Amino acid sequence: MERTINILRDLRSKEKERYIDNSIFVYQTITTDTPIPDTECSLRFILELNDAISILENHGMAKNSCDR
Numbered sequence: 001m002e003r004t005i006n007i008l009r010d011l012r013s014k015e016k017e018r019y020i021d022n023s024i025f026v027y028q029t030i031t032t033d034t035p036i037p038d039t040e041c042s043l044r045f046i047l048e049l050n051d052a053i054s055i056l057e058n059h060g061m062a063k064n065s066c067d068r
Contacts, residue, residue, distance in 0.1 A: 005056050012049040018042055 022037035029036055 001056060001060055005053055005060070008049055008053050008056070012046060012053065015042060015046050015049065019046060 019039060019042040022039045022042060026036045026039055
């Protein structure tokens with residue numbers, strides 16, 4: 001389970017970087033007709049990853065306390 005949590009954390013970190021890069025791009029192109037990335041989708045994905053990590057961490061803590 002710890003491996004899965006670490007994978008999700010890495011994915012979240014990469015998605016945060018992508019969100020920031022895309023947000024900067026959106027900010028810089030706000031007045032042009034250039035297609036812009038969907039930053040809202042990235043933000044929702046980060047929130048979903050946060051939830052998944054939290055659920056797995058809480059499950060791991062509950063499991064560890066039951067094993068004692």
